[in-house]
Amino acid sequence: MILFAVILVDLAVAGxxxxxxxxxxxxxxxxxxxxxxxxxxxxxxxxxxxxRVAATFDLLRRGGPRPVLIVGGARPARxxxxxxxxxxxxxxxxxxxxxxRTERTSYDTESNTAAAIALLGTAxxxxxxxxxxxxxxxxxxxxxxxxxxxxAFHSSRQGxxxxxxLLRVHYEAIAWLGLLAPQAVRDAxxxxxxx
Numbered sequence: 538m539i540l541f542a543v544i545l546v547d548l549a550v551a552g553x554x555x556x557x558x559x560x561x562x563x564x565x566x567x568x569x570x571x572x573x574x575x576x577x578x579x580x581x582x583x584x585x586x587x588x589r590v591a592a593t594f595d596l597l598r599r600g601g602p603r604p605v606l607i608v609g610g611a612r613p614a615r616x617x618x619x620x621x622x623x624x625x626x627x628x629x630x631x632x633x634x635x636x637x638r639t640e641r642t643s644y645d646t647e648s649n650t651a652a653a654i655a656l657l658g659t660a661x662x663x664x665x666x667x668x669x670x671x672x673x674x675x676x677x678x679x680x681x682x683x684x685x686x687x688x689a690f691h692s693s694r695q696g697x698x699x700x701x702x703l704l705r706v707h708y709e710a711i712a713w714l715g716l717l718a719p720q721a722v723r724d725a726x727x728x729x730x731x732x
Contacts, residue, residue, distance in 0.1 A: 572603045573662040575691070576653045578646070578671065579609030579619040584701075585668060585693070586619070590626045592693035593666050597632060603664070605637045606656040608649040613641070644727055646671070646712065647720070650678030662687040669694055670709045674716075 577593050580586045593605060605627065610619015620639035628634050643652040657663055665675055669692045676688065715723055 571601060573664050573687075573689070574604040574606050574657060574660050575664045575666055576657070577605060577607045577623060578649055578665070578667040578675065579607065579623060580668070581610065581619065586623065587626075588668075588693040589666055590623055590630070592691055593627060594630050594632065596664065596666065596691045600664075602636060604660075605632065606653065607637065607639045608643050608652040608656065609645075611640075611642050611644045611648075645723065646674045647678055647716075647723070650675060650682055650684075654679065654682055654684055657684075660686070662689070664689045664691050666691045667693060668705065670705055674709070674712060 575593055575596055577589055580589060597603065597605070605624075607620040607623050610617070610622070612618070618639070618641045620641070620643075624634075624637045624639050627637060638656055640652045640656060643649045653663070663686070665672060665688055667675060667690075669690070672690050679688070715726075718726075
């Protein structure tokens with residue numbers, strides 16, 4: 538019975554991933570300007586965070602200079618701000634500090650999208666840098682907050698083991714289920730698990 542439930546969850550999240558991929562392929566990239574700001578989403582997992590830093594650096598190397606806006610990872614109780622750490626990693630790679638902006642308030646995808654919109658201001662478009670399975674939740678958060686401008690996606694995933702992919706699918710399933718809980722409940726959970 539448990540195995541059946543796990544298989545159903547895997548299929549559901551695989552469906553979301555397919556939906557996310559369909560969204561990516563339907564984007565009209567010609568409307569996303571070459572210099573559109575990159576919104577980089579923090580990850581508390583070292584390998585994911587490093588992949589997002591590398592993907593951002595790759596985007597800048599291939600696509601030319603653009604503002605880099607980094608959101609997420611705020612753990613004020615312990616004085617940790619993940620967006621600032623990612624900025625330091627990009628600066629160490631040679632990205633000019635003047636092209637990077639961070640924030641110190643967001644800690645989950647919902648608050649990340651709110652912070653991203655605040656940082657974007659009147660930008661006509663944006664390039665989102667994250668894991669492809671994360672893109673549908675990001676896009677949902679942006680749209681729910683009224684962002685109707687064009688977006689493009691720049692994936693931080695490049696070949697991973699089947700085990701890692703399966704873990705990501707399960708993480709996304711839990712995150713989608715978490716969206717069903719009231720924000721106060723999600724905030725309480727984050728206060729406990731993300732100290």
